[in-house]
Every structure is written in structure tokens, then in C-alpha cells.
Amino acid sequence: MTVAITVDGDDPGVDGPGGRRTTSHQGKRGGSTRRRVLTPLVQESTPAIIARKLHNAIANGDFPPGSQLTESGLAADLGVSRGPLREAMQRLTAEGLLVSHRNRGLFVVSMERDDIRDMYVARTAVERAAVQQVIAHREPEAVAALDEAVDAMRAFVDEPNGAGMAEADMGFHQTLVELAESQRLSRLHETILVETRMCLRAMRGTYSSGKERIDEHQALVDAIAAGDSAKADALMIEHMADGLRRLIGDGDDAGDLTASGS
Known part of the structure; x- marks a missing residue:
């Protein structure tokens, strides 16, 4: 069953001041679907959040070019385990922001x-x-x-x-x-x-x-x-x-x- 609801002008979803709009809500048996007003939430994974934080820190100069990033220190600062942190750092390495030096660790790219x-x-x-x-x-x-x-x-x-x-x-x-x-x-x-x-x-x-x-x-x-x-x-x-x-x-x-x- 489809129920038509008339919305008055003071409602945030109205097209203009004093305007009126009919919005259809879908019942159990189907029918017309209502117009989507809100966009779905995007759930970020923990590695994605960590990668964004590292991006911002590098961009803001908190980690200067050539500086070393250690898993233990970053994990403690962020309050996360090394698993998602390692995945985030791998993402930045793939993007070229971090470079791996054998037997030395990961470093912020040097802007030579x-x-x-x-x-x-x-x-x-x-x-x-x-x-x-x-x-x-x-x-x-x-x-x-x-x-x-x-x-x-x-x-x-x-x-x-x-x-x-x-x-x-x-x-x-x-x-x-x-x-x-x-x-x-x-x-x-x-x-x-x-x-x-x-x-x-x-x-x-x-x-x-x-x-x-x-x-x-x-x-x-x-x-x-x-x-x-x-x-x-x-x-x-x-x-x-x-x-x-x-x-x-x-x-x-x-x-x-x-x-x-x-």
C-alpha cells in the first residue's frame, strides 16, 4: 500500500517557503518509492582512517621529508594495533609517500x-x-x-x-x-x-x-x-x-x- 503524505512549507524538505510537496512512502506490498533525501553513510575502515591521519600529518609537516616512521611509535600514538597500521603504511608506500629502505625501515619520501x-x-x-x-x-x-x-x-x-x-x-x-x-x-x-x-x-x-x-x-x-x-x-x-x-x-x-x- 502506498500512502501519500502532504508536507507543509516549514518542513526542511519543502521546495520553497510556503510550498507544498507530496512524498510517496513505499508500503509492504511495494509501489512507488520515495525520493532519496539523505545520502548513505560511508563507513571507513580503520586502515583508511589511519592512512588519512598519516596523510594529513605529512602534509602539515609533522613528519618532514626523510623522517623515519616506526610502527611501535605510531601504534602507541594512535592507540591501534600494528595490523591496521601496517596496512595503512603499505597504502602510503604504494602512493609513493613512504619509501622502504632495507634493514632500516619506512621513511617519508625525500623531496630531492x-x-x-x-x-x-x-x-x-x-x-x-x-x-x-x-x-x-x-x-x-x-x-x-x-x-x-x-x-x-x-x-x-x-x-x-x-x-x-x-x-x-x-x-x-x-x-x-x-x-x-x-x-x-x-x-x-x-x-x-x-x-x-x-x-x-x-x-x-x-x-x-x-x-x-x-x-x-x-x-x-x-x-x-x-x-x-x-x-x-x-x-x-x-x-x-x-x-x-x-x-x-x-x-x-x-x-x-x-x-x-x-
Whole structure:
């Protein structure tokens, strides 16, 4: 039996103030199903929760590049057994955030020159693709969201090398990739997100002007808003090359994203 229930406007599920809606509830004998309002809960496994905590700790600099992680110490800190902890650490090893040295243990990846270049090659590929997808979608809301992300950076214009500016900068790039509406691009970006944050911390102290840092991002947004794919692509490549130069120096190939490691 199907029972029709009329909901008045003050109910949270109503379409608008004073509006009315009929919602069907399915009885024992079947019939029409009601519209789903709430999404199912996602149950995280213990290893997944531990992996996320380790991700955050590495991203925040609590475990610097090259530092050793011991099972006994982490298990005590987290209050977990070594089984799920070991599984979580295996996940991070598969992602490249932890490296295993024989007879020595597990260490946070060291962001050496070649590691940084490789990470920027991957970032550039993902974000160039994201830019083209955002332009192809031609959604005004996307441009508005990117403008808001730049505005968030403007709040730190007087602190070009501060933690707030670095976080707002990262937020801009996260927003850009999310707006591409590609699960695979987002997944790829997520895998290099921690290393990106590590690099942004290392990049502090290299910017002399907050305005210039912000203007770089605004120029990219303007090119996207204009639908100028070629200009936006060129700006993204130069933006990434500039970041690479700031991290590894001013050598002849410092900003060359195609150069092989030495």
C-alpha cells in the first residue's frame, strides 16, 4: 500500500517557503518509492582512517621529508594495533609517500631535485587537462568559483610567503581540478596533493610580492573566462615552471618541465 503524505512549507524538505510537496512512502506490498533525501553513510575502515591521519600529518609537516616512521611509535600514538597500521603504511608506500629502505625501515619520501621535477610534471599534466575541461564546460559558476578562490588569496596579499597564502594557493588549484568534473583527474590530483603541499611549504620565502602571486592566478582565471584555451594553457605551463624554478634554483633547465633528471 502506498500512502501519500502532504508536507507543509516549514518542513526542511519543502521546495520553497510556503510550498507544498507530496512524498510517496513505499508500503509492504511495494509501489512507488520515495525520493532519496539523505545520502548513505560511508563507513571507513580503520586502515583508511589511519592512512588519512598519516596523510594529513605529512602534509602539515609533522613528519618532514626523510623522517623515519616506526610502527611501535605510531601504534602507541594512535592507540591501534600494528595490523591496521601496517596496512595503512603499505597504502602510503604504494602512493609513493613512504619509501622502504632495507634493514632500516619506512621513511617519508625525500623531496630531492628529481622528485620535485617529477611531481611538477605530473601536476602540470593534470592541471592543464583540468583547465581545458573547465573551458569546454563553459559554466559561469566555475569562473565565479575560481574568482572566489583568488579572492581568498587576496586576504593574504601582505603575507606572500605565509602559511595562509600557501593554503589559499593550494585551495585555488584544488578548486580548479574539482571544477573539471572528472573523477579520474581528481583522483590523480589527490595522489600528488600531499607532495604538492610539501613543496608549497618549501617555496615559502621565495615570493617578494603578494600581488604578483595573486595576479598570476587571476590572469589564468581571466583566460578561462574568455574561453582562450591556448592562452590559458600557456599560462598554466609558465605558472608551473615558475614554481619549479623557485624550488630547485635558477639553472639552465630549472624551469624545464620536460628535462630529464640528472
